[in-house]
Amino acid sequence: MTLKMVLPDAKIWKNIIESLTLLDEANFIASERGIELRAMDPSRVAMVDFFLPADAFEEYICSETTRLGVNLDEMTQIMRRAGPSDALEMELEGTSKLTMTFHGQNVRSFGISLLDLGESEYPAPNIESKVKIKLTAEALQQAVKDAEIIGDHIRIVAEEDELILSASSETKDVKVVIEKDSDVIAEFNVKEESSAMYSLSYLSEMTKAIKASELVMLAFSASMPIQLEFPIVAGGKLTYYLAPRIET
Amino acid sequence: MTLKMVLPDAKIWKNIIESLTLLDEANFIASERGIELRAMDPSRVAMVDFFLPADAFEEYICSETTRLGVNLDEMTQIMRRAGPSDALEMELEGTSKLTMTFHGQNVRSFGISLLDLGESEYPAPNIESKVKIKLTAEALQQAVKDAEIIGDHIRIVAEEDELILSASSETKDVKVVIEKDSDVIAEFNVKEESSAMYSLSYLSEMTKAIKASELVMLAFSASMPIQLEFPIVAGGKLTYYLAPRIET
Amino acid sequence: MTLKMVLPDAKIWKNIIESLTLLDEANFIASERGIELRAMDPSRVAMVDFFLPADAFEEYICSETTRLGVNLDEMTQIMRRAGPSDALEMELEGTSKLTMTFHGQNVRSFGISLLDLGESEYPAPNIESKVKIKLTAEALQQAVKDAEIIGDHIRIVAEEDELILSASSETKDVKVVIEKDSDVIAEFNVKEESSAMYSLSYLSEMTKAIKASELVMLAFSASMPIQLEFPIVAGGKLTYYLAPRIET
Numbered sequence: 001m002t003l004k005m006v007l008p009d010a011k012i013w014k015n016i017i018e019s020l021t022l023l024d025e026a027n028f029i030a031s032e033r034g035i036e037l038r039a040m041d042p043s044r045v046a047m048v049d050f051f052l053p054a055d056a057f058e059e060y061i062c063s064e065t066t067r068l069g070v071n072l073d074e075m076t077q078i079m080r081r082a083g084p085s086d087a088l089e090m091e092l093e094g095t096s097k098l099t100m101t102f103h104g105q106n107v108r109s110f111g112i113s114l115l116d117l118g119e120s121e122y123p124a125p126n127i128e129s130k131v132k133i134k135l136t137a138e139a140l141q142q143a144v145k146d147a148e149i150i151g152d153h154i155r156i157v158a159e160e161d162e163l164i165l166s167a168s169s170e171t172k173d174v175k176v177v178i179e180k181d182s183d184v185i186a187e188f189n190v191k192e193e194s195s196a197m198y199s200l201s202y203l204s205e206m207t208k209a210i211k212a213s214e215l216v217m218l219a220f221s222a223s224m225p226i227q228l229e230f231p232i233v234a235g236g237k238l239t240y241y242l243a244p245r246i247e248t
Numbered sequence: 249m250t251l252k253m254v255l256p257d258a259k260i261w262k263n264i265i266e267s268l269t270l271l272d273e274a275n276f277i278a279s280e281r282g283i284e285l286r287a288m289d290p291s292r293v294a295m296v297d298f299f300l301p302a303d304a305f306e307e308y309i310c311s312e313t314t315r316l317g318v319n320l321d322e323m324t325q326i327m328r329r330a331g332p333s334d335a336l337e338m339e340l341e342g343t344s345k346l347t348m349t350f351h352g353q354n355v356r357s358f359g360i361s362l363l364d365l366g367e368s369e370y371p372a373p374n375i376e377s378k379v380k381i382k383l384t385a386e387a388l389q390q391a392v393k394d395a396e397i398i399g400d401h402i403r404i405v406a407e408e409d410e411l412i413l414s415a416s417s418e419t420k421d422v423k424v425v426i427e428k429d430s431d432v433i434a435e436f437n438v439k440e441e442s443s444a445m446y447s448l449s450y451l452s453e454m455t456k457a458i459k460a461s462e463l464v465m466l467a468f469s470a471s472m473p474i475q476l477e478f479p480i481v482a483g484g485k486l487t488y489y490l491a492p493r494i495e496t
Numbered sequence: 497m498t499l500k501m502v503l504p505d506a507k508i509w510k511n512i513i514e515s516l517t518l519l520d521e522a523n524f525i526a527s528e529r530g531i532e533l534r535a536m537d538p539s540r541v542a543m544v545d546f547f548l549p550a551d552a553f554e555e556y557i558c559s560e561t562t563r564l565g566v567n568l569d570e571m572t573q574i575m576r577r578a579g580p581s582d583a584l585e586m587e588l589e590g591t592s593k594l595t596m597t598f599h600g601q602n603v604r605s606f607g608i609s610l611l612d613l614g615e616s617e618y619p620a621p622n623i624e625s626k627v628k629i630k631l632t633a634e635a636l637q638q639a640v641k642d643a644e645i646i647g648d649h650i651r652i653v654a655e656e657d658e659l660i661l662s663a664s665s666e667t668k669d670v671k672v673v674i675e676k677d678s679d680v681i682a683e684f685n686v687k688e689e690s691s692a693m694y695s696l697s698y699l700s701e702m703t704k705a706i707k708a709s710e711l712v713m714l715a716f717s718a719s720m721p722i723q724l725e726f727p728i729v730a731g732g733k734l735t736y737y738l739a740p741r742i743e744t
Contacts, residue, residue, distance in 0.1 A: 074668065077645045083638070106635065106674050108642055113667040139354065142331070146356055149325045171361040172322065178354045387602065390579075394604055397573045419609040420570060426602045 003030055003066055003092035006059040010088035010102055012233055014079040015211070019230075019238055020072055022046055022205050027117045031065040034236070038122045046202050049124060049239040056234035058087070068098060069115035075100075078110045125241050127227060129219035131158040131194050134187035135178065137214040137230065141207040143176040148200050150174045153245055156220060157195040163188075167200070186215050194222045197245040206240045223247075251278055251314055251340035254307040258336035258350055260481055262327040263459070267478075267486055268320055270294050270453050275365045279313040282484070286370045294450050295489040297372060304482035306335070316346060317363035323348075326358045373489050375475060377467035379406040379442050382435035383426065385462040385478065389455040391424040396448050398422045401493055404468060405443040411436075415448070434463050442470045445493040454488045471495075499526055499562055499588035502555040506584035506598055508729055510575040511707070515726075515734055516568055518542055518701050523613045527561040530732070534618045542698050545620060545735040552730035554583070564594060565611035571596075574606045621737055623723060625715035627654040627690050630683035631674065633710040633726065637703040639672040644696050646670045649741055652716060653691040659684075663696070682711050690718045693741040702736045719743075 007013055020026060022041040029036050034053035040046065054060040078100055082088065086104040093099050093111070101109040147154040147167035157164040161180040167173065180188045206228055210216065220226040223246075229239045255261055268274060270289040277284050282301040288294065302308040326348055330336065334352040341347050341359070349357040395402040395415035405412040409428040415421065428436045454476055458464065468474040471494075477487040503509055516522060518537040525532050530549035536542065550556040574596055578584065582600040589595050589607070597605040643650040643663035653660040657676040663669065676684045702724055706712065716722040719742075725735045 081638075081642050081645065105680055106639075106672055106678060108639075108672045109670065110642075110646070111669045142329075143354075143356075146329050146358075149329065150358070173359045174357065176354055176356045182354060184353055390577075391602075391604075394577050394606075397577065398606070421607045422605065424602055424604045430602060432601055 001066065001092065001095070002061055002063040003090075004059060004061045005030070005035065005057050005090045007056070007088045008058045010079070010082035010086040011084075012056070013088050013090075014082050016050065016052070016232065016238065017072065017075050017079050019210070020048060020050075021208075022048060022202070022240075023072055025115060025117055026070050026072055027120075028068040028070060029065065030062050030068060032062055034060070038124065040122060041202075045199065045243050046206070047122065047125065047241040049241070050237075052232060052236035053234055056232070056236050066092065067117075067119070068092070069117035070098070070112070071115060074112055078112065081108070081110070125225065125227075127219070127225060127241075128221075129224065129227065130190070130192040130221040132187065132189040132217060132219045133158065133163055133185065134215050134217045135163070136184045136186075137207065137210040137216045139178060139182075139184035140216055140218065140228075141210065143178075144200065144203050144207050146174050146176055148204060152200055153197050154200050154203060155195065155197045156218075156226065157193075158190045158220075159193050160190060161188075187217075192221070194220060196220055196222055196224065196226065197247060198226055198242055199245060202242050206242070220244075249314065249340065249343070250309055250311040251338075252307065252309045253278070253283065253305050253338045255304070255336045256306045258327070258330035258334040259332075260304070261336050261338075262330050264298065264300070264480065264486065265320065265323050265327045267458070268296060268298075269456075270296060270450070270488075271320055273363060273365055274318050274320055275368075276316040276318060277313065278310050278316060280310055282308070286372065288370060289450075293447065293491050294454070295370065295373065297487040297489070298485075300480060300484035301482055304480070304484050314340065315365075315367070316340070317365035318346070318360070319363060322360055326360065329356070329358070373473070373475075375467070375472060375489075376469075377472065377475065378438070378440040378469040380435065380437040380465060380467045381406065381411055381433065382463050382465045383411070384432045384434075385455065385458040385464045387426060387430075387432035388464055388466065388476075389458065391426070392448065392451050392455050394422050394424055396452060400448055401445050402448050402451060403443065403445045404466075404474065405441075406438045406468075407441050408438060409436075435465075440469070442468060444468055444470055444472065444474065445495060446474055446490050447493060450490050454490070468492075497562065497588065497591070498557055498559040499586075500555065500557045501526070501531065501553050501586045503552070503584045504554045506575070506578035506582040507580075508552070509584050509586075510578050512546065512548070512728065512734065513568065513571050513575045515706070516544060516546075517704075518544060518698070518736075519568055521611060521613055522566050522568055523616075524564040524566060525561065526558050526564060528558055530556070534620065536618060537698075541695065541739050542702070543618065543621065543737040545737070546733075548728060548732035549730055552728070552732050562588065563613075563615070564588070565613035566594070566608070567611060570608055574608065577604070577606070621721065621723075623715070623721060623737075624717075625720065625723065626686070626688040626717040628683065628685040628713060628715045629654065629659055629681065630711050630713045631659075632680045632682075633703065633706040633712045635674060635678075635680035636712055636714065636724075637706065639674075640696065640699050640703050642670050642672055644700060648696055649693050650696050650699060651691065651693045652714075652722065653689075654686045654716075655689050656686060657684075683713075688717070690716060692716055692718055692720065692722065693743055694722055694738050695741060698738050702738070716740075 037050040086102040089101040143165040150167040163178045166175040217229040284299040334350040337349040391413040398415040411426045414423040465477040532547040582598040585597040639661040646663040659674045662671040713725040
């Protein structure tokens with residue numbers, strides 16, 4: 001069994017790992033096509049679906065499909081040690097140790113024991129959303145932060161020509177209105193006017209690691225999970241799903 | 249009753265609100281002439297006197313004098329959400345809700361419930377100080393920080409040609425001497441050499457929110473309150489009064 | 497008894513004092529030749545040897561050899577108040593008070609009581625190390641930080657043509673390899689291949705205050721103390737010694 005993955009820029013992997021804060025552990029699956037992960041957060045309210053294709057790597061050798069069980073705290077600590085111009089080489093040693101080597105001015109190798117996390121697999125969710133809006137990650141992140149100072153949940157409403165994000169408590173409320181033709185909107189597709197409510201703590205985690213320059217695809221329908229899809233290099237992507245709050 | 253106030257730069261209001269950390273709640277009074285506030289801190293050692301004239305606003309409509317009771321923590325949280333190029337519109341809705349709207353790339357509206365804080369009014373203090381010195385806020389702030397590492401109180405002494413700020417404890421002391429003709433002094437007016445002592449924790453609050461570029465008017469006399477007056481845009485000003493420490 | 501020392505740049509003394517975090521108190525000795533300090537940390541595992549020659553000062557007057565017992569927390573607090581272009585004047589007043597005056601836009605004087613710390617003197621260690629490597633402080637600091645996320649101790653191995661720093665725990669390990677001809681190496685002198693283990697918490701303290709541009713001389717032998725020598729201005733230097741971890 002040979003697994004060797006080389007990224008020319010260690011920061012790519014650093015950003016991915018720092019985006020997975022909803023999870024404690026992760027079962028990455030490395031195969032011929034690339035490395036992927038599909039997992040639910042411990043409270044099973046949110047799902048993460050990640051894929052980075054073999055093409056994104058400078059070198060990618062995977063002789064057979066392999067599961068890599070990783071403690072994400074440990075891997076985050078290691079990735080924080082990446083220097084600004086380091087390349088990253090990840091290599092499987094035997095069956096239970098992953099070596100992560102930074103190649104920069106010096107060679108710095110970290111080894112971590114892999115975990116046996118079982119084989120629980122999740123099918124890719126197949127949701128037909130009535131609303132698909134592509135906007136800057138920055139705009140979404142700011143609306144989430146606006147709502148966070150008001151309450152625990154955010155209502156997202158898509159109308160024919162605007163996206164409205166709002167939150168309220170007994171003494172305060174907030175309403176963010178993003179017009180269809182605003183500069184922060186790249187695509188605006190509303191098949192059916194929709195309204196749903198989601199947990200802010202989850203949305204906050206999902207939007208906090210993202211980079212301001214990115215666009216995010218936001219998709220949802222009334223009483224359905226919201227989907228946030230962030231592009232990564234070379235056709236890779238990171239998708240979050242979050243269950244709606246049941247309104248009574 | 250109509251009250252609508254538009255500031256072209258939300259940061260102006262942000263700085264004002266962040267300067268009021270001595271107060272928990274504030275009873276702003278909006279009238280034809282502008283918006284003002286006169287309040288004592290909860291322990292009644294310090295007073296804040298604030299005024300921003302109608303002219304400072306891009307649009308200012310106030311059909312009758314109105315009291316706006318505000319929880320300052322809540323308003324601070326909202327003002328922290330102001331973007332760097334946002335304009336701020338504040339509007340009274342009914343009699344008990346204030347809507348604060350940021351106009352930037354998007355429109356973001358926050359509503360807060362107003363509080364009934366009663367009508368306690370304070371006359372403007374009328375103190376004839378023997379010493380009036382205008383100096384950079386930076387110089388005053390640094391002297392306060394120097395004194396804070398030494399003790400709880402600062403002694404301020406104005407002599408014919410220098411201002412001396414000092415503090416001491418059993419094992420340490422500090423003395424900051426600012427000459428009359430120093431670059432940090434803009435005006436130096438000592439009718440009578442004076443010495444008084446003030447609480448550092450209050451002076452620290454009063455000087456911490458200020459901007460380094462500003463000048464501050466410092467006025468005091470022996471055993472009398474100290475007055476710190478900071479200019480705001482368009483003839484507005486923020487004045488703090490702090491009772492002296494009674495020396496035994 | 498006259499003691500007066502003037503440094504044109506207060507930051508020099510600030511950096512020295514901030515490098516002495518291993519000590520709580522220090523008995524500086526001022527003499528004709530300059531100011532020096534030799535002390536062990538409270539747990540007696542590490543030693544600090546510091547010397548700043550009279551030449552490093554703009555003005556240096558010392559009429560007789562004097563001991564200055566200093567609480568380093570207090571002196572650190574004072575040095576943090578140094579402005580970016582302040583000069584520092586230190587002067588002994590009587591026998592038990594040191595006045596530290598910053599000369600910048602204003603004159604700011606801090607006085608601290610000196611402590612009587614007794615006369616315990618330590619001879620300069622005289623260790624003949626088999627390995628002497630001069631490298632950038634940055635490279636050493638990064639290797640220490642890499643090892644800190646793994647364990648409590650670092651193993652340092654000098655081979656004919658490389659320096660290897662490593663650490664391990666049950667589930668993780670790290671290995672930093674610095675080649676003899678790497679850009680971060682200025683001198684590489686290995687008389688005998690050597691390996692020893694040291695406490696990371698001490699090495700972390702020793703390397704954290706240093707500036708990235710500096711070179712550090714690292715000297716050690718198997719089962720012997722490691723010595724880290726940092727140059728200061730005008731031929732001054734700060735040397736740390738750290739006992740090895742006894743391996744069982």
